[in-house]
Amino acid sequence: MLKLMIFSLLSLLLYADGPVVKSGQTTIYISGDDGAYRAGIQRSYSRDNAVGVVTDHSTKLQWQDDATHRFMAWSEAQTYCAQLNIDGMGWRLPTKRELETLVDYSRSNRAIDPAFFNIGASTYKEYYWSSTAYIRDNTQVAVVTFHDGYSQGRRSKTDSLYVRCVRANNQ
Amino acid sequence: MKTIFLVMMTMSLLYGSYTRDATSKTVYDSQTNLTWEDGKNHLYKWEDAVGYCESLNFGGVQDWRLPNVNEMLSIVDYHVQGAAINPVFSYLVNEPYWSATTNAGKNDEAWYVNFSDGYSRSFPKDANRRYVRCVRQGKLSSSGSSGNAATLPAIFYLLQ
Structure with a gap:
């Protein structure tokens, strides 16, 4: 019975993604496109500058956005987030889907909201780690960049990339 | 009772928040x-x-539209090997599907999501034909009768 309960709770967690956020596109290129409908929920950010944490009240996620930037392999990045103490603990690597909620598709340079001072800034042009393995090769992991417009790809777990941690907003 | 419970658990794990209605040929994501x-x-x-x-006039409604990139990414399932889409969908191809979102840096390109691996990329709007799957807001009123039990959250059964 206990196993069943754990199993079902895990299945809930797997699918607990919630509603879709707006892409950010507002330009209408053709009638009926994304800019015309602007479907999804509006992202709503607030920044705590003292600790360098940005909260998205729509996704209820908090993002590490302090001035220190870290560059490391994937397994180190997981440990780094687990041990991170900025305004408390509870940090982890974001999933690919969580990183994608940050993308502002109306911007081609720094495709992310200006509430973020550091993620995707000009000095951090590289890709960021996600926790999501590439389904066709589990030695690779999904990675996302914001600087020269949004882009995603996959990298070997042994590469060194930027890391930013996320946690649920419990406030 | 335990068998029903197990079936529900399995359905819940496999299909998550999705329900396919065979009559209207639509999939609803709660x-x-x-x-x-x-x-x-x-x-x-x-x-x-x-x-x-x-x-499009389909399933008794006309308010269909091309999904934006985030909506298209929402049906990617990174746990499914081979095709990164939930098996509740009957019509699926491991190929790129268009989104309604234009590349802000290259306006002659739009974002697509490739269901061979669940990744999005941008591609010239006019170069090639790509797959299309339309979307609409909310649940079709006619699709309420079949298969709903499978999508009730597992916790519902634990609380009973």
Whole structure:
């Protein structure tokens, strides 16, 4: 019975993604496109500058956005987030889907909201780690960049990339 | 009772928040409150893809549209090997599907999501035909009768 309960709770967690956020596109290129409908929920950010944490009240996620930037392999990045103490603990690597909620598709340079001072800034042009393995090769992991417009790809777990941690907003 | 419970658990794990209605050939996702067209595979260039969804009369409704990139990414399932889409969808191809979102840096390109691996990329709107799956907000009123039990959250059964 206990196993069943754990199993079902895990299945809930797997699918607990919630509603879709707006892409950010507002330009209408053709009638009926994304800019015309602007479907999804509006992202709503607030920044705590003292600790360098940005909260998205729509996704209820908090993002590490302090001035220190870290560059490391994937397994180190997981440990780094687990041990991170900025305004408390509870940090982890974001999933690919969580990183994608940050993308502002109306911007081609720094495709992310200006509430973020550091993620995707000009000095951090590289890709960021996600926790999501590439389904066709589990030695690779999904990675996302914001600087020269949004882009995603996959990298070997042994590469060194930027890391930013996320946690649920419990406030 | 235990057998029913186990079946529910398995369905819940496999299909999550999705329900397919065989009559209307649509899939409803209760997480996003979106209904997806799932009756045929279509190939169009981008502008024609937008136009196809705009004029679609399907499942008794006409308010279909081409999904934006985040909506398209919402049906990617990174746990499914081979095709990164939930097996509740009957019509699926391991190929790129257009989104309604234009690349802000290259306006002659639009974002697509490739269901061979669940990744999005941008591609010229006018170069090639790509697959299309239209979406609409909310649940079809006619799709309420079949298969709902499978999508009730597992916790519901634990609380009973």
